[in-house]
Amino acid sequence: MPATASPAIDAFLRTQMIEQPTLLVDIDLVETAFADLSEGLAGIPLFYAVKANPEIPVLQRLKNLGSNFDVAGLVELELVISLGVHPDRISFGSTIKKNRDIIAAYEAGVRLFAVDAYEEMEKLAAHAPGSQVFVRLLTNGSDADWPLSRKFGIDPEEAVELMLFGKSLGLVPVGISFHVGSQARDVAMWHPCLDMARDVWQTAEEHGLELSLLNLGGGFPAYYDQDIQNLAAYAKGVRALVDKYFPNNPSRMMAEPGRALVADAGVISAEVVLVSRKRKDDIARWVYLDIGKFSGLAETQGEAIRYRIVSTGRLEETGPCVLAGPSCDSEDVLYEKRPVDLPLDLKCGDRILFHAAGAYTATYASVGFNGIPPLKVICLSAG
Template sequence: MTMKATDPGAFRAQTPVLFDRASDFIARNVFERPTLVLDLARVEVQYDALKAGLGDASIHYAVKANPDARIIAALLAKGSHFDCASRAEIELCLSQGARADQISFGNTIKRATDIAFAASKGISLLAADAPEELEKIAAHAPDARVYLRVIVENSQADWPLSRKFGAAGGHVLSLLEQGRALGLSMVGLSFHVGSQTRKSVYWGPVLDQIAKVWENAQQAGFELGLLNIGGGFPAFYGEAVDAPTNYAADVIRQVRARFGDVQIIAEPGRGMVAEAGHIVAEVLLVARKSPLDAHRWVFLDIGKFSGLAETMDEAIRYEFVTAKDGSDTGPCILAGPSCDSADVLYEKTPVQLPKSLASGDRIIVRNCGAYTTTYASIGFNGFPPLDVVVL
């Protein structure tokens, strides 16, 4: 990455909302390619805010949200535990000093060799949602403590995570019985209300569903003691969300009302790191497909394949800031630079951008600290991966 100092005056004057460290750094520098600038202190503040609301629940940071080693080290110093989805993420956490008992292997789809690796490192808390996965765990990590992931049927999240992960509620008892027959310690259940669940009240129907599964398991003789409530803690993308402490506290209140005094694990990812970082990018082209076209096409030097994959189906709607904000705006179709026709960010609901926007203008994508660096391809169409600056 090559940067040089620039006069931030004009840019700052029209964007007073950006008085934070990451935005200030962007304003004072020039970037040759798309770059995520992330403020580590903001991650630490967010951890403290969530912890204050979660109380005695154990935070297992979802490493997949942003696996930068500096984030892992900072959160470890705060006392965080970690939810890992792969051997590489486990190795990362161990390399930063995390103990085995601070790591859970939460992906329900694991290689047998990776299960064995985790067991060899002393990691015992593993997730499953299928008979064959239980067989693999029993064969390669017989001392594992297993929690079963349950499909969420009524998510109100902006990015629901149903279907691919989890077992149907009616299938849970047979899985618990199989795990017990295999000699595994079946310790609890997990679920995920869906990424970017903007209001804590949306958890209620999901918790009611999981509570019924939990009660059925208890009545069948399974003494469950662990409830992994997953993630879903939201970030601000322009629509109002509850403050993190209040949000987390209300979630825990709802959980305790239904499940009582059980051990709770929470796995914030987006809610931990998204607001800590912004991406600085450049407008490559502004065009209309015909003189009568109602919408301009604005092409950026970053797209779905270079970090903004969460614009898929326009589920996550990022905020954009330019130096020309405050002037007249008009609707735009926003697209990335690649030669893939799927590389369109927002078309169903166009983005309002200044009418004077032109190629060469800088544009900032707000609150991109989560799920951008890990979604960025390595060299698709020859474009470099997303650069990262951690303050």
């Protein structure tokens, strides 16, 4: 079996029988990523985006390292609270919250909430009175591999008006947030967002608002099939841009990494179920796996996220393959526009490894579509 970046995962693959698609996560690599990102951002507190990978060993290790947490809903909130995380270390980062979730968060002691709409301000004023709020700005993010545009954020031209509205309801507008888009591979992608944030900040101050919090959101990349800067250097570049656009740093800053902390710590082990050709003279083979879009690889939608893939094929000579999942849904095709080169002797029963699969895989897996079980997760550590 080809080596991974993790001795613990390598040892598991050598010695254990894996009978269903399984995500292996090396918790020690999560710790390394946390240290690298913290070093590069030079003191900006990290609020781990729990949705990326909510496995308890992951959360516990990050808690022990001093991480804060960004939650998107009540289940995630209850999970981190159950681990003894103080509510001061929790931000409710979703801008779409049910009333009962706001009430539960407020009763648990959470006092920091994201918002991007007038009705959301009214809900927070009614159910989390006096809380601190930060307004999420609408961004493009189109250059990122997994854009987060359109759905979230308010037009920057209207952000200050929304803050003033919140203040009139008794809330405390403390700052702004944005998201450059998930898997933003180039530091240059941060320029337009920081430029926009600076303009909104200045306008807010001109209207008498005393802002203190700049939330950089996420977007820090993982290593998929394209080379990127190492995480510490990338984060250092982002920090330099923050200092450029906000030379008098806000008294409070935060970032919400998810993918960057856990993706490279995970490897999915899957199995080849069938290798076929639609026609005898087809160059590309169709390789059907026991995992697909509905069982953990949702981010292959549109071939947006391209995992590094290796196999146990015995020949060095390779050929193009279309990768597809096992379900009866015709949309369950992973890579077809850009086929994956795999050994020519690949056959049923061979193993396929998806590298950098620790983020947004198990949390995306269906409960049992087509009778396929959810993606199994095993957390490992050399310690």
